[in-house]
Amino acid sequence: MAGTALAAGVLTLAATLSLGLAAVGGAAVTAQRAAGAADAAALAAADAASGAVPTVDDPCAIAARVAAASGAELVACAVDGLVATVQVRAMYAGLRAVSRARAGPPGT
Template sequence: MAGSALAAGVVAASAVLMLGLAAAGSAAVESQRMASVADAAALAAADAASGAVTGDPCARAAEVAGAQRASVSACAVDGLIATVTVGGLFAGMPTTATARAGPPPPGGPG
């Protein structure tokens, strides 16, 4: 009888641990997804700002973010550099990510 109670306790503890790890893993995946959406939206805005594609830069960013189940919460274009913040929901909680895109600085990186 004591062995059964111990086994049940081990199984319950393992189940709780697995649920916690699954939740943490899901949150990490959603964080990366939002970062990718922000990158794509910023690139779309920078393309529009440079004239590579037509349209308003922030409208292009919103179009790209919307296609990936996110929304643009902030968009700023300074010359050819676009900074975009996107947001969404994960498990009922708001998530955000910000990205910048544009030409490299004069003189190269570094």
């Protein structure tokens, strides 16, 4: 009987640790996804602002579409000349990952 209780306790502990590690892993993946989405959105906005990508849309509207395609939401966007600065947010299990990125010509 004692062996059964011990085995049940060990299994419960292992299951709890596994769920915790899965949650931490998912949060880490979400943070990386947010960082990638911010980089891509900033580059898209900077390309639109510089004319490298011909478009009639606002650079921040393009950044919002790129962020959404990457599984994130554009929270803030500012274009100053040829430099774009964005902030995106991605959610995972109620946790929020926020990332910022800036893109523009070299030396700015």
